[in-house]
Amino acid sequence: MGKTRSIIWSIVVVLMLCAGTGQASRVLVMPTADGLAERSFELDYVYHGGRHDVLLQLGVHPNFSAGLKQEVGGPLYAVVKAVLAPETAERPGLALGGELSVARQDLYAVVSKQLGAPHIRGHLALGLGRYSRGMAGVTFMLNPVKVSNVPTTSLFFEYDGQDVAGGVTAQFSPELKTSLSLSLGHGLSVGMNYKMEF
Numbered sequence: 001m002g003k004t005r006s007i008i009w010s011i012v013v014v015l016m017l018c019a020g021t022g023q024a025s026r027v028l029v030m031p032t033a034d035g036l037a038e039r040s041f042e043l044d045y046v047y048h049g050g051r052h053d054v055l056l057q058l059g060v061h062p063n064f065s066a067g068l069k070q071e072v073g074g075p076l077y078a079v080v081k082a083v084l085a086p087e088t089a090e091r092p093g094l095a096l097g098g099e100l101s102v103a104r105q106d107l108y109a110v111v112s113k114q115l116g117a118p119h120i121r122g123h124l125a126l127g128l129g130r131y132s133r134g135m136a137g138v139t140f141m142l143n144p145v146k147v148s149n150v151p152t153t154s155l156f157f158e159y160d161g162q163d164v165a166g167g168v169t170a171q172f173s174p175e176l177k178t179s180l181s182l183s184l185g186h187g188l189s190v191g192m193n194y195k196m197e198f
Helices: 002-019
Strands: 040-048 051-061 064-071 076-085 093-100 105-114 120-127 135-141 152-159 164-171 176-183 187-197
Touching (some): 040 064, 051 076, 164 187
Antiparallel strands (some): 040 051, 040 187, 064 076, 076 093, 093 105, 120 135, 152 164, 164 176
16 A cells, blocks of 8 residues: 555656656666756656655766755765766766765766667666666667657666666656656656756
């Protein structure tokens, strides 16, 4: 009953936010090597594996962001990410990051690269803590150009170190996108991302 209530609550939150195209700093759960623009902030909400996470990040420098992540009913994390090498046509992007709390430290290195076709990108992450088993993801943009009221849509597949998931992301505007996925072990996952420059 509690799990069903959590899923319903997550869907309601996402739908409420949708009523009110670019690269993503996460697939759904795993990070990418993309950075957050300077003088911008990003608010993420993810329901995955029976857990609600809220993440707020600020673009402090063109290649550095910092913020806070709260597991609802769990610990508060300080979050940092540094892009060491932006992605180019010849080489993948590389970033280092971490989620740090009093109880644990989850540190990672991640690479992201376009894979041949213009709208397919791959991501690999490895590190310590929850990143110690490695993570991998692929994103594929179906319609890179937004037409009328139809959002740009991407498919994604990811391995989060424990489970394989696949889903869809809808980008309604440069500021707002939502994600819905299904994983083998965790069932339904939902996410919302809101970006704004200041």
